Amino acid sequence: MKILLTNEAGCFHPGIVALAKELCKDHRVCIVAPLTKQVGAGHSLTVDQRPLHAQQWFVLDSVKMWSVDGTPCDCVALALDKLLLDKPDLIISGIDYANNHGNMIYTSGVVSAAVEGAIQGIKSLALSAAIANEKKERCYRRVAKFVRRKLTYLATKIPDYGVLNVNFPEKVKPRLVMPAPLTDGILDNEYEIEVNPFGSTFAWMKNPLREFGLDAYDQKGDLYWLKQGYITLTPLKLDLLKGEALETLQKAGIKL
Amino acid sequence: MNILIANVRNLESPELKVLAGELSKKHTVTVCSLEGPSRQKGNAFSYSGFPIKFKQISNYVVNGEKIAAYKFQGTPADMISVMLGNIMRHRKPHLVICGISNGISLGTDVFCSSNIGMAMQAAFSNVPSISVGVPMQIGGHSEAELLPAAQFIAKNVEKFAKAKLPTDTFLNITIPAVKKYDDFQGVGISSMDNLTKMTRYLEKVDCKGNKYYWAQLVERDTSAKTKASPTAGMTYFKKNYIIMAPLTYNCTDMASLAEMQKEMAK
Secondary structure (H helix, E strand, O other), X not given: OEEEEEOOOOOOOHHHHHHHHHHOOOOEEEEEEEOOOOOOOOOOOOOOOOOEOEEEEOOOOOOEEEEEOOOHHHHHHHHHHHHOOOOOOEEEEEEEXXXXXXXXXXXXXXXXXXXXXHHOOOEEEEEEEOOOOOOOHHHHHHHHHHHHHHHHHHHHOOOOOEEEEEEEOOOOOOOOEEEOOOOOOOOOOOEEXXXXXXXXXXXXXXXXXXXXXXXXXXXXXXXXXHHOOOEEEEEXXXXXXXXXXXXXXXHOOOOO | XXXXXXXOOOOOOHHHXXXXXXXXXXXXXXXXXXXXOOOOOOOOOOOOOOOEEXXXXXXXXXXXXXXXXXXXXXXXXXHHHHHHHHHOOOOOOOEEEEEEEEOOOOHHHHHOOXXXXXXXXXXXXXXXXXXXXXXXXOOOOOHHHHHHXXXXXXXXXXXXXXXXXXXXXXXEEEOOOOOOHHHOXXXXXXXXXXXXXXXXXXXXXXXXXXXXXXXXXXXXXXXXXXXXXXXXXXXXXHOOEEEEEEEXXXXXXXXXXXXXXXXXXX
């Protein structure tokens, strides 16, 4: 299989390197990833501010590698349009060092890169693992080995014109796998206001981890199963239309 | 009603001025905007490590009256998050209006649209929100061109706030460019059209011989891939109908999930 790897933590992050080293044993792998860390990049694209530059690196044998000075979605779009000679069969985004569950998938560059791949018509996987020490290569290797072993299974579970979001708990037990929906939680971000010596006002986020309320754990969504130590598989679709709300909207009586 | 209007262009943009002008006649309006254009930012978010700079503008006047105004440096989602999480924490708006944006979001454009990103961020905080867009015009629209759209929003603003849509839902309203209000033909509720924009790149070489790439957005019809039946949305939009689509942030593919769960149970 021809596989394109990308992530949000940067092209030299141990997560993507571990995955590339493992997958290149049986597949044709290339990496197109951001040059710098792009945490919280979401689905942002660099369009009218500046052009993008791509640089090729020769770090890993048998793995072609490019860095792009943009966001994860820029990487996927540029790779598919210009950098790769032929289209990949699969795009894998990750391994991210924190879980992307519930509403957090929208701010995550890793899931968004997979979504961009799906928009462009390529089957895409997003991988995120709860890794306490971001630099620990051993943890990524364990996840990468699991992915290599189960790649055919995971690839078949990607919905048509959609993405499969895979989250790994802190301790990966290959037998504990659970398909789970996204957790729906109300995010209540709080900010602390600070005035700097020049008189400018800044807002600092108080709860950067964006933890959900306790009721989020009762839903038996991805967050619940992750806490139970399961690897969660969540199929995502690209059509955001809420069919059930069409009738409610009709009743609202909005007219000219 | 207490309304928050958010815009990604700037506080002086006609898109914001005309909407604030129409709404402030009857309602309490607060406006916020980013400094400089911020296109295709989606739901990007500044996590800890980077604070978000903002400033309250004390002399922002609309219809001869001062209204509360804030300008931000950050992403569109940051702005809504700070507005709802701090500045308006104890007097939450009844409705957040994102727009009017110079450009519409169809199909999968909703993932990268800044305007949709803001409306979605408000929905995350359980505040009713709508995203309003008019077809893109390079250089932007004049206030007169935007007036019919603003009038439509002002006329229905209470209905938007009280529509009782599910909590995970927000509205994407696409308004055609018309010269006067009477040119609107009607209001339609339709699914997202399968016409979407794809990112393609223009390759160039700089004076040192290095390649660089400019992004361009190309329209594509994805109906073949989505296997969805073509919707009437775009057809009616071209006939000057206003199109509304209720969107959700809960994008779990329930059909595929049920299949996987069944398989797992075996």
